[in-house]
Amino acid sequence: MSLEEFLHNLHFNIDKANQSNWKADFEDAPLAYKLYRGLPVVPLSTEVPLTLTGGEPPVRLDLNRVGHFLWYVFGFTQLSQSVFPMDSTEQNSFPLQSYRRFAPSGGALYPNELYVYLKVEGLPDGVYHYDVAHHSLVCLREGNFDSYLARALGNRCDISSCFGIVFVSTMFWKNFFKYNNFAYRLQGLDAGVLIGQLMEVAKRFGFASGVYFQFLDTAINHLLGLSELEESVYSVIPLSLEATIWSTNGKDLYKNVISEELKQELPAIQPEHFERSRSVKDYPMITAMNEASKLDSTSSFRMIGGRATPERVERTVALPHIEPLYYDLAEACENRFSPDMDFILGKVSQQQLATLLLKATSSFSYRNDLDEAYSSNDPRVTIYSCLYNVEGISNGAYEYDSAKHMLREICPGDHRLHLQTGMSLDNVNLLQVPLCLHVAGDKEFYKTELGYRGYRIQQMEAGMLVQRLLLTASALGMGGHPLLGFEANLSDELYNMDQEGKTSLIQIPIGPYRPRPSLRGSLHS
Numbered sequence: 001m002s003l004e005e006f007l008h009n010l011h012f013n014i015d016k017a018n019q020s021n022w023k024a025d026f027e028d029a030p031l032a033y034k035l036y037r038g039l040p041v042v043p044l045s046t047e048v049p050l051t052l053t054g055g056e057p058p059v060r061l062d063l064n065r066v067g068h069f070l071w072y073v074f075g076f077t078q079l080s081q082s083v084f085p086m087d088s089t090e091q092n093s094f095p096l097q098s099y100r101r102f103a104p105s106g107g108a109l110y111p112n113e114l115y116v117y118l119k120v121e122g123l124p125d126g127v128y129h130y131d132v133a134h135h136s137l138v139c140l141r142e143g144n145f146d147s148y149l150a151r152a153l154g155n156r157c158d159i160s161s162c163f164g165i166v167f168v169s170t171m172f173w174k175n176f177f178k179y180n181n182f183a184y185r186l187q188g189l190d191a192g193v194l195i196g197q198l199m200e201v202a203k204r205f206g207f208a209s210g211v212y213f214q215f216l217d218t219a220i221n222h223l224l225g226l227s228e229l230e231e232s233v234y235s236v237i238p239l240s241l242e243a244t245i246w247s248t249n250g251k252d253l254y255k256n257v258i259s260e261e262l263k264q265e266l267p268a269i270q271p272e273h274f275e276r277s278r279s280v281k282d283y284p285m286i287t288a289m290n291e292a293s294k295l296d297s298t299s300s301f302r303m304i305g306g307r308a309t310p311e312r313v314e315r316t317v318a319l320p321h322i323e324p325l326y327y328d329l330a331e332a333c334e335n336r337f338s339p340d341m342d343f344i345l346g347k348v349s350q351q352q353l354a355t356l357l358l359k360a361t362s363s364f365s366y367r368n369d370l371d372e373a374y375s376s377n378d379p380r381v382t383i384y385s386c387l388y389n390v391e392g393i394s395n396g397a398y399e400y401d402s403a404k405h406m407l408r409e410i411c412p413g414d415h416r417l418h419l420q421t422g423m424s425l426d427n428v429n430l431l432q433v434p435l436c437l438h439v440a441g442d443k444e445f446y447k448t449e450l451g452y453r454g455y456r457i458q459q460m461e462a463g464m465l466v467q468r469l470l471l472t473a474s475a476l477g478m479g480g481h482p483l484l485g486f487e488a489n490l491s492d493e494l495y496n497m498d499q500e501g502k503t504s505l506i507q508i509p510i511g512p513y514r515p516r517p518s519l520r521g522s523l524h525s
Contacts, residue, residue, distance in 0.1 A: 172231065
């Protein structure tokens, strides 16, 4: 199977993308977190702040504040125990116990890991792994790596002005064991959701941040001591107290850097980590995609911006002006819930819909290495929606224009049952859902400009927008459930996306819900 055919099947025909006769061995499942052995450990404070409403740069930046930041981004936040409902078809019903984090993950498998390069008070400068299980930092390398990282990013960032650099990686086996090749699509989305959470938390902590999707993969993985056959970095995120310079002046900006040459400057490290699975099966398509997506020299870096959407003449609905929505991020994270059969049909006001769409898309504007600086760039991922029972808006399928804050009607009517027929699992009753959103993007994932790396970048950007939608929905008292088990061709046809060269990347039902019976325990003091 060619890589292009693989990505097509991954989106439109998953049975063809997956290996035949695949069966997950849950008895031999990997851990949902990485554990290193025999390395220095720095414990982090568990006395985290219980509210996140600010946005001012901290007066004092120390290890405690960094630890609080990491916990809100990716730490264990809750122990949850739930049971199947009484009418469940499960033969052996037993309590399901799981550790929750504020960022959701497909199947709660969390294929991503966080690494940080830190230069803060109370900690030796160096590269660390965030140990989620013990809320601590594991030291991988001590030292100052400003020059190395600057060149790995193509000299496009003033690393010296940053107190930290976050690396979001993906461990391939962590969700391949369950989802087979479909894991490749999930891994990009999960990484994006995590990045979205990180950037929202960074704002509340007063940190400036941005995302580099393009970097020298092998050089970065070498710095962290990662085996590219089992794990690879997907994004690099600088953190500073003030906005950093993204394109430095001088001759080094245009000097080509070769990944293999750069990595020679550092000795290789092979830190030992614990793998609970006794049998780790091969995933050749995922390693092939990772290899094809790698960037080996800084001359390969590109900026693309977005593509203008042609004006259409459909009926438009102007959404009401809204005041800025200020909410406690800690409370929104705590209350975020993914309803299954727990949605209850209720009327949604125009004000709620307008707030959801505007807040999610405006907070999605972020610094990255794809957009031209100081220019107006159209978003690469956008929101379509099927609305039902929204106050003052006719039932129908719409496209949201974030620049003009209005809806463009595409197909009037009640489409809930139509969308229900396109779901591969009946785990959500869409007849109880007033808002069914679809995040859409370029059908060819900017392959001409970005090659196969464009696919995983697109999935990450979709995941980032999804997390903004989920957090805003939570702040409005609603739940949202991201779904990949839907027929993309069906929703694409409904929205006439072929005319614009787009496709639906993920489906998110959003609306009121009833709390599910469960035992939940908070994991912070």
